Amino acid sequence: MSMTLVLFLTFIAITLGITAWAARQSGSAASYFTANRRITAWQNGVAVAGDYMSAASFLGIAGLIAFFGYDGFLYSVGWLVAYLTVLLIVAEPLRNAGKYTMADVLAYRLSPKPVRGMASLSTLIVSTFYMIAQMVGAGALVALLLKGTFVNFHIAVIGVGVLMIVYVVFGGMIATTWVQIIKAMLLMGGTILLSFLVMAHFHFSFSEFFGAIANVSYTGADGKMVVKDFLTPGLRFKPPYGPLELISLGIALIFGTAGLPHILVRFYTVPDAKTARYSVVWAMVLIGSFYIMTTFLGFGAATIVGRDFIGKNGGTNMSAPLLAKALAGDVFFAFICAIAFATILAVVAGLTISASTSFAHDVWTNIVRDGKEAIPGEERKVARVAAFVVGAIAIGIAELLGPAANVAFLVALAFAVAASANLPVIVFSIFWRRFNTAGAVCGLGAGLIGSIALIFIGPSIMGIDPPTAAASARHFIQHAPIFPLENPGILSVPIGFAGAIFGTLLTARDPAAEEKFVELEVRCNTGLGAEKATAH
Amino acid sequence: MATPANGNPGPGNGKSQWDRVAEMDEFRLLLLARKQFVIPATIFFVVYYFLLPILVGYAPAFMARKVWGNVNLAYLFALSQFFVAWGIAWNYVIAARKFDEFGVKIMDHLRREGWFKAEEEKK
Numbered sequence: 001m002s003m004t005l006v007l008f009l010t011f012i013a014i015t016l017g018i019t020a021w022a023a024r025q026s027g028s029a030a031s032y033f034t035a036n037r038r039i040t041a042w043q044n045g046v047a048v049a050g051d052y053m054s055a056a057s058f059l060g061i062a063g064l065i066a067f068f069g070y071d072g073f074l075y076s077v078g079w080l081v082a083y084l085t086v087l088l089i090v091a092e093p094l095r096n097a098g099k100y101t102m103a104d105v106l107a108y109r110l111s112p113k114p115v116r117g118m119a120s121l122s123t124l125i126v127s128t129f130y131m132i133a134q135m136v137g138a139g140a141l142v143a144l145l146l147k148g149t150f151v152n153f154h155i156a157v158i159g160v161g162v163l164m165i166v167y168v169v170f171g172g173m174i175a176t177t178w179v180q181i182i183k184a185m186l187l188m189g190g191t192i193l194l195s196f197l198v199m200a201h202f203h204f205s206f207s208e209f210f211g212a213i214a215n216v217s218y219t220g221a222d223g224k225m226v227v228k229d230f231l232t233p234g235l236r237f238k239p240p241y242g243p244l245e246l247i248s249l250g251i252a253l254i255f256g257t258a259g260l261p262h263i264l265v266r267f268y269t270v271p272d273a274k275t276a277r278y279s280v281v282w283a284m285v286l287i288g289s290f291y292i293m294t295t296f297l298g299f300g301a302a303t304i305v306g307r308d309f310i311g312k313n314g315g316t317n318m319s320a321p322l323l324a325k326a327l328a329g330d331v332f333f334a335f336i337c338a339i340a341f342a343t344i345l346a347v348v349a350g351l352t353i354s355a356s357t358s359f360a361h362d363v364w365t366n367i368v369r370d371g372k373e374a375i376p377g378e379e380r381k382v383a384r385v386a387a388f389v390v391g392a393i394a395i396g397i398a399e400l401l402g403p404a405a406n407v408a409f410l411v412a413l414a415f416a417v418a419a420s421a422n423l424p425v426i427v428f429s430i431f432w433r434r435f436n437t438a439g440a441v442c443g444l445g446a447g448l449i450g451s452i453a454l455i456f457i458g459p460s461i462m463g464i465d466p467p468t469a470a471a472s473a474r475h476f477i478q479h480a481p482i483f484p485l486e487n488p489g490i491l492s493v494p495i496g497f498a499g500a501i502f503g504t505l506l507t508a509r510d511p512a513a514e515e516k517f518v519e520l521e522v523r524c525n526t527g528l529g530a531e532k533a534t535a536h
Numbered sequence: 537m538a539t540p541a542n543g544n545p546g547p548g549n550g551k552s553q554w555d556r557v558a559e560m561d562e563f564r565l566l567l568l569a570r571k572q573f574v575i576p577a578t579i580f581f582v583v584y585y586f587l588l589p590i591l592v593g594y595a596p597a598f599m600a601r602k603v604w605g606n607v608n609l610a611y612l613f614a615l616s617q618f619f620v621a622w623g624i625a626w627n628y629v630i631a632a633r634k635f636d637e638f639g640v641k642i643m644d645h646l647r648r649e650g651w652f653k654a655e656e657e658k659k
Contacts, residue, residue, distance in 0.1 A: 070610055070611060070614075073611070073614060074588070074589065074592065074614060076614075077585075077588060077614050077617045077618070078585070080617070080618055080621050081581060081585045081617055081621050083621070083625075084577075084578075084581045084621055084624055084625065085578075087625055087628060088574050088577060088578055088624075088628060089574065089578070206605075207605050207606070210605055210606040210607050211605070211606055213606065214606040229600075229606075231600075231606065231607070231608050231610065231611050232596075232600050232608070232610075233592045233593075233596045233599055233600060233610045234592075234596045237592075237593065242593060243589065243590070243592075243593020243594055244593070246589035246592065246593050247586065247589045247590065247593065249589075250585065250586060250588075250589050254582065254585060274632075274636060277628075277629070277632060278629070280625075281625050281626075281629060284621065284622065284625050285622070288618045288621065288622060291618070292615070292618055518552075518554050518555055518558045519552070519554040521558065521567075522554045522557045522558055522563070523554075525563070525566055525567060525570065525635075525639075526557065526563070526566075526639055526642055526643075527639065528557065
């Protein structure tokens with residue numbers, strides 16, 4: 001058995017142990033959905049970072065920098081800055097006024113059923129699309145990391161899927177939170193070690209390191225060796241649409257992160273708004289340090305391993321593991337692979353719990369059952385079944401798509417929907433007295449439809465492939481794209497805001513909703529009446 | 537934090553408990569203090585952040601200028617974003633201590649008016 005596989009199995013054993021421990025804790029709804037709201041600030045901060053830093057960050061951004069230099073690093077910046085939106089605008093009001101889901105705050109002063117229905121639809125779309133993207137990536141990646149063992153794409157997808165279902169169904173929010181915490185610590189530890197080794201390679205001299213970055217050589221498209229300064233912008237984002245693509249990506253990140261359901265539910269696991277605030281700061285410390293260190297991971301891979309070697313040995317996603325191998329051999333390679341595996345598992349588990357909670361709490365209890373459980377404990381049972389179903393659907397779709405499918409657009413879609421549908425409605429519910437039910441439904445609908453439509457007519461779905469392209473990697477529609485950008489945020493976010501504004505202004509005022517605005521404002525700002533932590 | 541018992545509007549009947557909190561001076565000051573921090577901070581970080589893709593996208597030659605050894609303006613500006621974000625977060629945490637103080641004052645005010653009587657009697 002390979003070293004990598006042994007480390008994978010160790011991680012699985014530890015996390016299953018945590019799940020068993022969590023399953024033995026009291027079986028109340030508060031414990032299942034919110035870990036009794038007793039998670040501390042640093043624990044939640046680490047867990048938020050764990051939920052957020054996916055394999056796309058760890059392996060994907062390292063790979064982008066290794067291949068495109070500075071333009072890859074540009075990706076890193078937005079991921080941290082986005083947390084200011086979470087910190088300044090969303091985290092504390094959400095914690096004060098909600099119970100389990102994002103929709104709790106949106107439905108607070110509006111007609112609950114239509115708003116909850118739309119908000120839950122949006123949550124389910126963001127979570128499942130993001131999950132499918134992670135699963136396809138996970139399958140391909142695990143198969144690659146475990147090359148030479150019996151594990152292929154299909155076994156990997158089923159394995160990852162079954163594990164995430166087990167964590168969520170049996171361990172609920174307590175297990176999911178601790179899986180995130182362990183994963184985030186492993187990820188930080190591995191990244192610090194890798195960065196240290198990169199600097200050791202350059203004799204701890206920044207001028208030597210940046211000197212090497214200024215002279216990266218690789219084989220160009222014409223087969224000749226080229227030498228490039230990898231700190232120069234523009235290696236990936238080229239005119240005419242490159243700059244707009246960058247701005248549009250930034251909009252999706254800055255406004256989308258604060259609308260990601262699996263991040264928002266984390267703020268219900270802490271005792272109060274003050275703890276929620278400090279947990280965002282903890283998350284920012286970790287996330288920021290991590291993304292700064294992508295400098296060492298990415299440029300280290302570009303200079304020490306080289307683009308040509310990475311291209312022949314698994315492609316961009318293997319940049320960080322191959323860097324580990326080049327610097328410290330097979331054991332460290334296995335360790336970094338195991339971290340990537342832990343990262344994938346933790347993120348899909350976080351997505352599963354937020355999707356299933358939204359279904360159980362928003363759709364089942366609040367729409368089907370009019371806000372009250374018909375049988376005590378029903379909400380939790382529904383959530384467990386929903387977690388199983390959502391997981392099974394994600395496994396099924398990932399298996400059908402196969403390892404070569406282009407799924408990166410699903411991540412772009414998840415962020416676009418979060419930014420264009422969820423965020424405008426969250427902001428207006430909290431800050432705009434006149435905002436009404438029609439505005440919320442129109443905002444959610446316009447953001448959702450706008451994002452999906454723009455992705456659908458954009459270069460991710462539409463494009464003309466040469467006849468030689470593999471069937472699974474071909475564009476779905478063989479036609480030149482109508483919308484030129486992969487990230488629709490620059491247009492879909494204004495569409496979402498416009499939907500919410502016009503939906504409100506073109507319909508009658510809602511005196512009940514405006515009266516409840518005062519109540520929501522008091523709750524959001526003072527924590528009066530907020531859900532409290534429960535005893536063990 | 538404690539909950540004003542529902543259905544127990546306390547002294548000054550006629551208005552909901554929430555309305556009366558909303559009319560307190562402490563609450564007005566809390567909202568004002570929050571606005572005075574959050575609005576300028578949000579405008580600042582959004583503008584500062586989007587300057588990066590705009591400058592890199594539309595003035596790549598300017599941003600490629602080397603300022604320290606091989607390190608160019610583009611990298612330094614990107615790196616500065618991290619520290620600016622941390623700085624804003626730090627300042628917010630400090631400003632929020634004042635928000636918390638207003639919160640405590642509001643609670644004291646409510647307690648003086650006997651809002652939590654029903655709850656305390658239970659204990």
